[in-house]
Amino acid sequence: PHSIPLAVLGSSLLWLGWFGFNAGSALAASGGVAGNTVIVTHMASSVSALIWAGLSWVRTGKPSVVATINGAIAGLAGITPASGFVSAEHAFVIGIAIGxxxxxxxxxxxxxxxxxxxxxxxxxxxxxxxIGSLAIGIFASTMVNPGGVDGLLFGNPDQLWIQAVGVAVAAALGFGGTWILMQIIKHLIGIRVSAEVEDVGLDISEHAESAYSDEEEFMLDMDTYTDELQEKDEIFRKKK
Structure with a gap:
């Protein structure tokens, strides 16, 4: 990120908002499901953040703030499928796996x-x-959510198979659909810009503006983006 403080602020706001996203899916504050969802969401994201911080420290010799916030977001994304069906203890284990x-x-x-x-x-x-989707098939319990299902640890191994099939179908649709769309875009307008445009910057090449025009260290030379460069870029995109 170009600003780590802003990245931390944004991640913190995302973390806070995620409680409403997950717990709100219960559609009610009564019955304990929503409250448990908040707890497991925070548990998994916190554990994953610590795992990322620790692993980055081991690999680079320094604890990374960026790695820590990435770990927190990974924990939030990972626990979401299982958040309404698992206990806090199992969320701790899931957070470790995610991290x-x-x-x-x-x-x-x-x-x-x-x-x-x-x-x-x-x-x-x-x-x-x-990981979170498969975790439902292992850790889900009707003791946590009577309206849910039991997983492998609670006598229902079939649920793990159901989750695995769901993951496979979602992956096939995601990768397959994306590949098809990218091929269409590639043949229509291209998916890469030329090296010259990358060097000048997309702010100038696409918008003829600089994001940091009032800061000298971020000034971009507007004169370098000429009609000739634009023409070369259009030719490059058509070739791609």
Missing amino acids: VISYSGVVLFKEKLRIVDTLDVSSVDGVSGI
């Missing part, structure tokens, strides 16, 4: 496979969401 696996996913995708994922969405949301 370790999603952090490892970032390392795998970005450093090993060299996949460009600027916001780490594939791990922070994708991997974490898969």
